[in-house]
Amino acid sequence: MSDIERPVPDALLSPVHSAAAGLRRGSLKVFFGYAAGIGKTYSMLEAAKKEVAAGRDVVIGYVEPHARPDTQAMTAGFESLPVKEIEYRGVTLREFDVDAGLARRPDILLVDELAHTNATGSKYEKRWQDVDELRNAGINVWTTLNVQHIETLNDVIGQITGVIVRETIPDRVFDSADELELVDLTPEELLERLRDGKVYLPQQAQHALQKFFQKGNLTALRELSFRQAARRVHTDVETARRERSARQPWATADRLLVCVGPSPTTARVIRTARRMATALDAPWVAASVDLDGQPPSSPVQQQVAEHFRLAERLGAETVTLAGTSMAATLLDYARTRNVTKILIGKTHQPRWRRFLFGSLVDEVLEQSGSIDVYVIHGEQEEKASPPAFVPGRTIRSMGYLWSTIAVLAATLIAFGLRSFQFAESEANTVMVFLAGVAWAAFRHGRGPAILASLLAVLIFDVCFVPPYYTIAVSDSEYVITFAVMLVIGVLVATLAARLRSQIESSRLREQRTSALYELGRRLSSVSGNAFLVATAGTRLTELVGGEVAIYLQAGDRGPELEFGANSTIARHPVSLPAARWVIDHDQVAGATTNTLPNAVALFMPVVGSQKTLGALAFRVPEIGRLLAPDQRQMLEACASQLALALERDQLAVEAAEARIEAEKESVRSSLLSSVSHDLKTPLAAIAGASGSLLESEGLDEPTRRELAETVAEEASRLNRLLENLLQMSKLEAGAAAPNRQWHVLEEIVGSALHRIRRELADHEIRVDLPGNLPLVFVDGLLLEQVFVNLLENAVRYTPGQTLITIVAAVDENLLRIVVADTGPGIPAGAEERIFDKFYRAAGRADGGRGSGLGLAICRAIIQAHGGRIRAANRATGGAEFTIQLPLPEDRPQVNITG
Structure with a gap:
């Protein structure tokens, strides 16, 4: 068989894996439309009646009470689960009870409004998380969804309608639907239903007609819903094509790279990259370049971490790069990863600044070569709030003060040397000032060093160039001296600041590497779950500077606390459910996340090669910094080392038990062999000889003997x-x-x-x-x-x-x-x-x-x-x-x- 005809194993196994996953997880059917009132819930109930007539067990988990007579009439005859009532600020809210659905376990469960945000105090923050748990339990779910609730379309729909939709679902939830049914109605018919009071009450309907429900808006939303449905149909076709033609698996030709920075416009670039990656069926990477070696708690890094979390929710791979040039670092990484398209945000800069210092967009365009570059126009999503007090800014302001003091000290030294006739040459005086500039650059960075360069040129001109104590010069050649002095000062400042940044970055990387090495060394020197967990917990407590708790899965009993029994984490009632959820779903949960955000700690899974072994819980004063890319990668690496150590210990125990069982089996087999041969042979000889003695009376004496x-x-x-x-x-x-x-x-x-x-x-x-x-x-x-x-x-x-x-x-x-x-x-x-x-x-x-x-x-x-x-x-x-x-x-x- 030729290479072209030989089947690819992954392509052959893909349908099998999909079928196996389908057997383990419940299916999701989405009734999809472009606006409220087009009949999604009605269509869902109508289809459910047909399933009931066919003999299937269908239960209403929750249907939104919109006071629509036709819809309410369709609910008659269905079994409905009791709603969960939650008191919130003096108001009783009615929410879907996911635990009741898990207990009832029908064949099909109807849960309306997939993008709904649950009331405070609910098990999950979003209803799509409720649905996700139901599917994990093997329950088939039918739900409804409007196009404006898809995360990557959020900003596009906001521009079209002028309304920012706050309730969104990740695209992966929409993409994971096993079946999509498009419910459509022309905008004219929808507006007519709205005027007749079939969608909202008259007062609400009039307000909606003036705002969201305008024909132009509805037409655009309808087109977007058609496009999403068509994309989904295309995906289904491609899946069927792979199943029928397993010998020709799909190969990805494009790879996208999106540049992530602290600017608020980055969110728009990320969403655009997600839509483009989806349209091209291509993987995409979100990359950031750390030039300054800033600590994870800095405002810049916190904003970058927020954008990284958005990219991860949308399905991107995230990476933080270190380098001296942002454009060169991004392009080098893009070439090593075979990136074909780069998406970058267009920043608003004055022309003079772009002319003097250039811009990242211009550098990437100039150096990109054969890589396509897409420049995305970004607008601030919300008005920036006044900056809060940041200690780092005060420290940097002090840097400018110290740079000024350094130049003044260099001036005094130059006066002293000249008075003692040690620096009569102007070149020596210039070197004294450059030394002060270099010190300012190395200790306080580029900005203070540039200020020091300007002050050095000005003081040198006033104090050491005739005519003295004026900015005038007697010889025009001094202008060249000033220019060279300024350029050298700025160059020294840039190089020294870059060196300082590299040293800081190297120090941070060395600390992370040393921490991982020390944890691995300690884990390799002990055995037994109790000692491994205690060692890892102690080391992680030192690393994060807060409380750490470790939960391990204990068979059917669920997670059990193995470390941190005296911590605040262990005493909080949400910690155990959070650990159970993390172990079941292999995802981060807890504080600062969308899942169980009322927990006091951040929970990360401990994932082994075969299964999830447990969960790590961290509680620190600034818990958000743990989600920064570098911090999260380090903690995930620590969790992986703990998982490997636990698996190694378990394998050693199993190997010892297997060896003992093998030895027992060998002894048992040898003993049986010995008994069957060495006992049977003498007994047979004794039985034969004694029988002959008893039965044969005519034997002579020698034979008897x-x-x-x-x-x-x-x-x-x-x-x-x-x-x-x-x-x-x-x-x-x-x-x-x-x-x-x-x-x-x-x-x-x-x-x-x-x-x-x-x-x-x-x-x-x-x-x-x-x-x-x-x-x-x-x-x-x-x-x-x-x-x-x-x-x-x-x-x-x-x-x-x-x-x-x-x-x-x-x-x-x-x-x-x-x-x-x-x-x-x-x-x-x-x-x-x-x-x-x-x-x-x-x-x-x-x-x-x-x-x-x-x-x-x-x-x-x-x-x-x-x-x-x-x-x-x-x-x-x-x-x-x-x-x-x-x-x-x-x-x-x-x-x-x-």
Whole structure:
């Protein structure tokens, strides 16, 4: 298959993902129109009656009481939820009860007026948030909406009608509707209905006719509603096209960049960018350039943050750039992101200012190259209020004072140097003044430094150029000196101010990087949810300079407070619902936001790779600064680090549990295998031999004896197996503590050889125990069991007529005992594994009999005596097991002879 014909996985999976999302989330149907009174609610109720007739469960959640007889008549026969009554300033307000809708859970719930603003005290600030929660719960919602309530059309409709609509919904809510039904009526018919009192009461209708309901306004609104509906139909067509032609996924050709600044006109530019991005089906980025390294609490940064929040609500990606030139920084970023169109606001500047200093628009147009630049004319959305007292402005005013003092100090120094004949040259005097200008630029910025340059030129002219103490000059060449001095001063001021700005920006970035590094280092050094949360909470408290609370999702019980139990956040009644909402929706909520704004803290989700793990709550004096782009990005990075640490810890716990379960399963399987083979074989032999003895009376004596020996041998083998199982369980439980006594090693070895003399009958045994061996302080029975198991292991893995040796020697304070054979040896790499429980190596001479517990018991016994045992292959062939036992220093001495 060629690359052109090969299906793209994402395109193939997209319909599946959409279908799965549809199964999890309720659908939204919007009855859409261009003005009140065209029949949206009536059409919704009429369509609902058809659904009821078809057998579907339809309930009215809320229908606005507009006193329209036709509409009220249509509500008859429907089940309606009780409204929620809220007392506000002595007035009882009737609102939709979202909790009642969640409890009733009908198939279709009718909720009128999607853009409505709820009364103070409601669960959510906007009704579209109520609808969003209903959809998340799997409830299908039908609602109504007018075109003027769409956020990106707000300023356009305001220009057309002269009325600013305050109740708006984000475009993403409108775009998320699964079905859109356009309800239309000609403007003439709507005006006729208005005059007949079918829309508003007569007095209200007359006022509406004079203001909003004018034919020109209605015609423009109708066109906008048609355009929005057509765009939606186009989107549906493209979706269907992708489903039918999954081999040709859509590729975005355009990318938009909107320039964000502190000017109020930026909001218009952002909305225009959103409309253009929607029309082009292109992603868009809102970018701001920080030239001055201003703190997040500065008025400029707060205004930029407000514009960023608007852009984020409209679906933009936001980014803050750092650079020395705004135009160059924006264009460099645009080229790295393949931006094809830049939108920038047109600022109102005097011509002289544009001529002397240029403008951002001119620079972007000149340097944009192949990138299209759209200049948007902006108007102030509201009259600016008088600026409040800002400490930073006083500090900057003091900078001008200090710059003046610096120039006066340079003047005194120049007079002093000239009086002592150190600076008779005018060039040296100029350097003294430039030094003062440079100091003013570095300490107080560009503005104070330019003032210092002007004062320096003026004082130099008056005090140090003849004729003295006048602004006149005796030589016209001094004019060039003044100009060069002024230019150099301004240049030094600009470079020094830029350097100061870069240092400040670097310091802020270093602080953020250091904070993230320190948090990551601390989280990596601890484990356990309690310690991770405590570490993160303590560090975040230091970073934000306020109160921090951390909520973690606790299964079906919902969020639980894990850090900050003594904080104001924990005591506030809205905090727990806010944390639950943030975890459920993966969005910021709380103070200064549109969701649960009556909370005392700002809540951010802790999102992991698989799910949302919890929520972070911050309460600081200036909580709005936490929503500044750089601050929000840092806090989101901290939340991500906490989520990764929690997931890492959970994965470690799950891996340990899985390893334990795997070991248990391995032991269980090995035990079952051992029981099925090593118990079944002796029992079968015993049953067969005993049955033959009982049923065959004519057996001769040798045959009877052979059968009886078989019974005894297999019973002994079965007994040893059961003893091994019991001994292993005791050793693992710590119940088999060694009963140490002084013993002669030769007696222990001899007793072990006697116990398995039948198994050793076909092998040659050689024992080399020196007569001067000391007594050993051991449990004689347990050490005897070690020799029995080692000898049985040698018999199983070596053919008959081979040599098995037992050798002992003393190495300083250790007794070394070696049990060796001349068999095939130990498989490579299995020197340690053969001491594991139920491990049985291949190539056994006895046909695979044995439980795999003998060597494990040997290691457990030797370790209980403080010694060690190891296995290795001999150079001459075969395997050897070396036992090392410690010898007490006060051991008694004994000589064995004979």
